[in-house]
Amino acid sequence: MPDPLSRTHAEALDVADVLAGFRDRFVIDDPALIYLDGNSLGRLSKATEARLIEVIRSEWGRDLVRHWDDWLPLPGVIGDRLGYALLGAASGQVVVGDSTTVNLYKGASAALDARPDRRVVVTDSENFPTDRYVLEGLVQQRGLTLRDVKADPVEGLAADEVAAALDDDVALVSISHVSYASGAIADMDAITTATHAAGALVMWDLCHSIGSVPVALDQSKVDLAVGCTYKYVNAGPGAPAFIYVSVGKQAELRQPIWGWFAQRNQFQMDPWYDPEPGIGQYLVGTPSAIGLVGVDEGVKLLTEAGIDRLRAKGVALTSLLVDLHDAWLAPLGFQLGSPRDPSRRGSHVALRHPDAEQLCAALIEHGVVPDFRTPDRVRFGPAPITTRFVDVWDGMDCLRGLAQ
Amino acid sequence: MPDPLSRTHAEALDVADVLAGFRDRFVIDDPALIYLDGNSLGRLSKATEARLIEVIRSEWGRDLVRHWDDWLPLPGVIGDRLGYALLGAASGQVVVGDSTTVNLYKGASAALDARPDRRVVVTDSENFPTDRYVLEGLVQQRGLTLRDVKADPVEGLAADEVAAALDDDVALVSISHVSYASGAIADMDAITTATHAAGALVMWDLCHSIGSVPVALDQSKVDLAVGCTYKYVNAGPGAPAFIYVSVGKQAELRQPIWGWFAQRNQFQMDPWYDPEPGIGQYLVGTPSAIGLVGVDEGVKLLTEAGIDRLRAKGVALTSLLVDLHDAWLAPLGFQLGSPRDPSRRGSHVALRHPDAEQLCAALIEHGVVPDFRTPDRVRFGPAPITTRFVDVWDGMDCLRGLAQ
Numbered sequence: 058m059p060d061p062l063s064r065t066h067a068e069a070l071d072v073a074d075v076l077a078g079f080r081d082r083f084v085i086d087d088p089a090l091i092y093l094d095g096n097s098l099g100r101l102s103k104a105t106e107a108r109l110i111e112v113i114r115s116e117w118g119r120d121l122v123r124h125w126d127d128w129l130p131l132p133g134v135i136g137d138r139l140g141y142a143l144l145g146a147a148s149g150q151v152v153v154g155d156s157t158t159v160n161l162y163k164g165a166s167a168a169l170d171a172r173p174d175r176r177v178v179v180t181d182s183e184n185f186p187t188d189r190y191v192l193e194g195l196v197q198q199r200g201l202t203l204r205d206v207k208a209d210p211v212e213g214l215a216a217d218e219v220a221a222a223l224d225d226d227v228a229l230v231s232i233s234h235v236s237y238a239s240g241a242i243a244d245m246d247a248i249t250t251a252t253h254a255a256g257a258l259v260m261w262d263l264c265h266s267i268g269s270v271p272v273a274l275d276q277s278k279v280d281l282a283v284g285c286t287y288k289y290v291n292a293g294p295g296a297p298a299f300i301y302v303s304v305g306k307q308a309e310l311r312q313p314i315w316g317w318f319a320q321r322n323q324f325q326m327d328p329w330y331d332p333e334p335g336i337g338q339y340l341v342g343t344p345s346a347i348g349l350v351g352v353d354e355g356v357k358l359l360t361e362a363g364i365d366r367l368r369a370k371g372v373a374l375t376s377l378l379v380d381l382h383d384a385w386l387a388p389l390g391f392q393l394g395s396p397r398d399p400s401r402r403g404s405h406v407a408l409r410h411p412d413a414e415q416l417c418a419a420l421i422e423h424g425v426v427p428d429f430r431t432p433d434r435v436r437f438g439p440a441p442i443t444t445r446f447v448d449v450w451d452g453m454d455c456l457r458g459l460a461q
Numbered sequence: 462m463p464d465p466l467s468r469t470h471a472e473a474l475d476v477a478d479v480l481a482g483f484r485d486r487f488v489i490d491d492p493a494l495i496y497l498d499g500n501s502l503g504r505l506s507k508a509t510e511a512r513l514i515e516v517i518r519s520e521w522g523r524d525l526v527r528h529w530d531d532w533l534p535l536p537g538v539i540g541d542r543l544g545y546a547l548l549g550a551a552s553g554q555v556v557v558g559d560s561t562t563v564n565l566y567k568g569a570s571a572a573l574d575a576r577p578d579r580r581v582v583v584t585d586s587e588n589f590p591t592d593r594y595v596l597e598g599l600v601q602q603r604g605l606t607l608r609d610v611k612a613d614p615v616e617g618l619a620a621d622e623v624a625a626a627l628d629d630d631v632a633l634v635s636i637s638h639v640s641y642a643s644g645a646i647a648d649m650d651a652i653t654t655a656t657h658a659a660g661a662l663v664m665w666d667l668c669h670s671i672g673s674v675p676v677a678l679d680q681s682k683v684d685l686a687v688g689c690t691y692k693y694v695n696a697g698p699g700a701p702a703f704i705y706v707s708v709g710k711q712a713e714l715r716q717p718i719w720g721w722f723a724q725r726n727q728f729q730m731d732p733w734y735d736p737e738p739g740i741g742q743y744l745v746g747t748p749s750a751i752g753l754v755g756v757d758e759g760v761k762l763l764t765e766a767g768i769d770r771l772r773a774k775g776v777a778l779t780s781l782l783v784d785l786h787d788a789w790l791a792p793l794g795f796q797l798g799s800p801r802d803p804s805r806r807g808s809h810v811a812l813r814h815p816d817a818e819q820l821c822a823a824l825i826e827h828g829v830v831p832d833f834r835t836p837d838r839v840r841f842g843p844a845p846i847t848t849r850f851v852d853v854w855d856g857m858d859c860l861r862g863l864a865q
Contacts, residue, residue, distance in 0.1 A: 097526045110517070119491065187746060191720065194718065293749075294528070295747045295753075298746070313602060428526065431728065
């Protein structure tokens with residue numbers, strides 16, 4: 058048996074990796090680049106490149122407006138595929154479109170309208186900024202209160218802390234499933250159950266989960282969820298986001314931005330709004346056909362890989378990363394900024410160091426791409442579908458060299 | 462002199478057309494296709510195709526997350542270019558992002574918040590459905606009233622009818638500059654002046670104007686304007702929209718969807734919202750890099766062509782279309798569904814016939830692409846930058862043959 062901290066061991070893990078072949082399905086212009094930021098912007102697959110060019114060159118360039126009949130159903134069709142393969146969502150509950158932030162706004166506003174007598178929105182102190190801003194805006198506009206549950210910057214949010222913040226004045230609990238900073242996973246089942254027990258609605262942000270950590274939205278009885286597709290779904294920079302609204306809540310909730318893509322018989326051009334009864338109500342304006350097909354191709358590849366295999370590899374990649382941290386970096390003044398228990402950690406790891414920002418810049422100079430997160434985090438997000446174990450080893454080795 | 466209704470005359474107009482060369486800058490897969498729906502989805506230019514592939518292949522595929530530093534400023538940079546070349550807007554007043562509908566929502570909500578004591582929104586009976594739905598949603602949520610000014614289905618909205626609907630209870634007037642159905646142009650100066658005299662704010666929808674009919678937003682003292690880029694701007698199916706907020710109103714107005722792309726020092730990840738003071742406040746979530754560069758290339762081509770020359774050619778194309786209608790189609794039971802005065806007409810023309818829907822389907826079968834608009838309109842939108850006079854002649858000739 059090789060030393061578990063040796064590059065030989067990492068190479069052996071790659072040989073044994075059932076997902077190893079997927080790397081060849083991606084565009085890798087610079088084989089020497091060590092890309093550990095798949096949780097910020099996922100890589101371009103060859104199939105996605107081909108499909109995007111097809112949409113641009115043929116569907117738009119050649120077919121022109123005649124192709125809209127085929128583009129129109131995509132937000133729901135791709136939403137169904139994404140929900141089924143990655144979110145544990147039966148069909149008719151997910152649409153793809155708009156940005157995560159706009160979807161957070163639609164979902165939160167709908168939830169607040171459905172609990173008009175309640176005056177509190179619960180979130181957590183470590184939640185992603187845009188989630189917090191959307192909620193801050195809504196509570197300010199409506200004269201409500203934002204109640205911050207204190208989350209541990211490393212271990213994340215404890216379900217019992219959320220439960221303790223709930224009472225019959227809470228309308229909505231809005232939390233990220235995997236923390237963007239630490240990668241800590243919040244307990245979706247426990248928090249959702251506690252939220253419902255208090256009579257409130259829950260909205261989960263799945264930006265750092267989708268494609269790397271399985272969720273079971275239907276089984277967990279989640280009301281609302283949103284997320285992006287440009288991280289582990291590899292759909293491209295600024296690709297459209299998604300929103301899930303459980304079928305059981307669709308009749309009760311009504312989203313605030315009334316647009317023509319939600320309209321029943323859209324091209325009848327009726328002067329008054331009469332939205333689709335289901336998830337179609339969450340569509341708003343004309344969607345990007347190019348953006349949608351990027352999501353479609355990303356979902357297809359992840360479906361083929363299988364979310365459980367992606368999760369298993371994500372755990373293995375980050376576990377190697379944590380082991381190397383403990384052996385090499387902890388003695389150099391680093392602290393692990395993510396949960397040590399892999400079941401409580403997504404597919405990225407934060408390594409804390411006072412010089413994190415300079416170290417990130419130096420890593421990029423040396424062909425290793427991390428992502429700096431204020432104030433002191435080197436964030437490594439080894440996307441399971443494209444990252445080799447030797448990439449983790451080499452990236453950590455480079456960081457060790459720079460920090461010495 | 463050839464007969465002004467002859468194909469020879471149309472050919473002569475093409476020879477004399479100073480913009481004729483621009484057609485070669487576009488991807489024309491099927492030279493026999495007569496595309497008269499540039500007001501629904503504009504064509505793909507060769508430069509746009511190349512730039513989109515560059516963004517996909519190199520900026521995303523090769524540079525990966527490292528390219529975000531260059532993508533981040535695009536919403537404002539491209540907004541400035543678009544505003545300067547096509548809208549008469551000085552810099553710092555336009556950003557590109559989201560859909561037209563989401564931008565209508567942001568603008569209308571901001572306007573209503575700025576006039577909290579007023580309870581009426583004015584629009585017109587022929588306004589585009591998504592504009593009406595957004596306003597209907599906002600007035601319903603806030604307990605306000607939507608006041609419909611009756612517009613003529615052919616001649617459009619009379620400024621004095623709008624003026625007559627104004628009083629000191631009106632918060633916002635929201636109208637389309639060029640009617641999607643008839644192509645009628647509303648009097649921006651007169652309506653804006655009357656709106657301001659009543660103490661209200663005005664928001665113009667420029668979807669069917671931008672790139673074909675010049676506007677002078679600064680000079681006209683417009684408060685807010687929105688529009689899409691997938692029609693005459695040729696930015697691609699579902700490309701991002703734009704929003705203009707006059708510099709004089711930026712301090713007074715605050716848009717409702719608070720997101721991280723509006724945040725001052727975005728990557729400081731501050732937990733509380735502190736937006737950019739200027740037009741940057743109207744950004745929300747992560748924008749589509751691919752969508753943005755499509756807008757950029759579209760604007761560049763239109764800038765090179767010049768909006769005044771595009772307008773002159775649009776007038777000439779639709780004038781030929783009207784002349785041919787009068788000579789050929791009126792005797793067959795058609796009625797002109799657009800203003801006869803070219804100064805009151807955008808770059809598309811509606812031809813009304815009881816069998817319009819079947820005629821549109823038959824035209825497409827014969828390689829002529831119009832667009833059916835309920836209940837009885839064959840809509841021809843000859844985009845000035847790509848459409849030849851012979852295309853208008855041939856399209857009308859085909860329609861004449863089908864209707865006989």
